[in-house]
Amino acid sequence: MTRTVAGRPSSTVAAHGLQVALPPRWEARLFLRDALGERGSSVNPVVHLGNFALPPGRGDFGSGAVEVMQAGHAFVALLEYAATEAGTALFAAKGLPRLALSDFAPNALQRRLPGQLGVQRFFTENGRAFCLYVVLGSARGAEQLLDEVHSVLDNVAVSAR
Amino acid sequence: MTILVLVETVLLAVLTVLVAGLLRAYGSVLRRLHALDSGGADGPRQFDLLPVPAARRQADADFGPAHDISGETLDGEVVSARVVDVEHDTLLLFLSSGCATCENFWAELGRPGAIQLPRSTRLLVVPQGAADESPADLAALAPAGLDVILSSEAWRDYEVPGSPHVVYVDGASGRIRGEGTGQSLQQVSELLARATGDVGFLAGEPAPKSARDRSQEISVDRELLAAGILPGDPRLYGDEP
Numbered sequence: 001m002t003r004t005v006a007g008r009p010s011s012t013v014a015a016h017g018l019q020v021a022l023p024p025r026w027e028a029r030l031f032l033r034d035a036l037g038e039r040g041s042s043v044n045p046v047v048h049l050g051n052f053a054l055p056p057g058r059g060d061f062g063s064g065a066v067e068v069m070q071a072g073h074a075f076v077a078l079l080e081y082a083a084t085e086a087g088t089a090l091f092a093a094k095g096l097p098r099l100a101l102s103d104f105a106p107n108a109l110q111r112r113l114p115g116q117l118g119v120q121r122f123f124t125e126n127g128r129a130f131c132l133y134v135v136l137g138s139a140r141g142a143e144q145l146l147d148e149v150h151s152v153l154d155n156v157a158v159s160a161r
Numbered sequence: 162m163t164i165l166v167l168v169e170t171v172l173l174a175v176l177t178v179l180v181a182g183l184l185r186a187y188g189s190v191l192r193r194l195h196a197l198d199s200g201g202a203d204g205p206r207q208f209d210l211l212p213v214p215a216a217r218r219q220a221d222a223d224f225g226p227a228h229d230i231s232g233e234t235l236d237g238e239v240v241s242a243r244v245v246d247v248e249h250d251t252l253l254l255f256l257s258s259g260c261a262t263c264e265n266f267w268a269e270l271g272r273p274g275a276i277q278l279p280r281s282t283r284l285l286v287v288p289q290g291a292a293d294e295s296p297a298d299l300a301a302l303a304p305a306g307l308d309v310i311l312s313s314e315a316w317r318d319y320e321v322p323g324s325p326h327v328v329y330v331d332g333a334s335g336r337i338r339g340e341g342t343g344q345s346l347q348q349v350s351e352l353l354a355r356a357t358g359d360v361g362f363l364a365g366e367p368a369p370k371s372a373r374d375r376s377q378e379i380s381v382d383r384e385l386l387a388a389g390i391l392p393g394d395p396r397l398y399g400d401e402p
Binding site: 011031 | 238241242283306
């Protein structure tokens with residue numbers, strides 16, 4: 001982890017083979033959660049990223065955080081699944097996906113909240129299975145928000161286990 | 162007639178002297194009361210805040226820069242929390258597991274409704290990192306739901322002299338608006354409310370109101386706080402039952 005000081009452009013969080021360099025205003029919380037899915041029983045990491053104050057006690061898909069989001073906010077969750085899932089049909093896509101605005105829809109939200117748009121993608125990176133879940137606070141200004149999200153995702157590094 | 166005018170003049174002069182004397186005595190009493198009510202220069206480091214948000218730009222010259230907080234939670238969550246260049250303000254409570262005064266803070270933090278913060282103000286409790294603290298003791302003290310980030314780095318960044326220590330950061334400017342210590346969370350809240358003129362430190366986030374009403378309310382709150390009248394003060398309710 002690097003120290004963050006006023007005026008410095010970014011900070012970095014790194015643990016469990018994941019590293020994210022954060023642009024200004026974005027913060028991150030990286031933790032281990034119980035395994036998801038039926039196969040495998042490993043404890044896997046989750047990264048939560050947001051351009052707003054992430055509250056403690058969030059659910060894996062951001063419950064507790066998305067409720068406090070405002071129109072100009074974006075939330076990103078990157079959840080790792082059991083290693084046995086890597087490369088399976090659901091996780092067939094290779095590498096961190098590049099999202100388009102048309103991918104986002106209210107019905108993709110884990111918890112549907114007024115004005116918010118979401119998207120969920122599964123992929124495999126470096127032999128590890130992940131789900132990327134992104135929530136935008138509002139359709140208005142969504143293009144700029146998505147640019148912000150990409151500026152974060154472009155700085156996510158996944159190393160092999 | 163001339164004698165009457167002379168007598169009246171003398172009486173007026175005497176009354177003027179009496180009034181001046183009374184005013185002077187009243188001023189002396191007020192100064193002494195202020196000194197008794199945490200206004201003295203002696204004793205532990207007290208809160209020092211700029212009076213009103215309007216003076217924030219000037220604050221840049223008076224207070225140091227703030228720093229983002231990096232550390233770990235008691236559950237091992239790795240955290241990078243933004244304090245600088247953000248929409249929200251942040252109240253940082255630097256607490257320890259071992260200090261006697263901190264016990265008051267931990268106990269108050271665990272009391273339902275004890276934490277009152279103005280709109281868009283985030284509370285972060287920051288003990289030192291695991292190398293300098295006892296995470297097991299902290300886990301026993303920290304109430305559930307509290308955002309606790311262990312970070313010795315933050316203690317160094319903010320040059321924390323000891324615990325408990327409180328720092329209030331203006332997120333937009335990224336500057337420290339005030340810092341100090343107190344005997345309890347309640348005392349610190351009162352000091353913050355008086356110094357900032359924001360009654361939200363005592364009453365929490367206000368209900369949505371029109372900008373005009375809100376502005377008027379802030380103005381009234383500042384006047385009351387400046388006069389030492391806090392929420393719940395009996396003087397607010399007069400003598401009516």
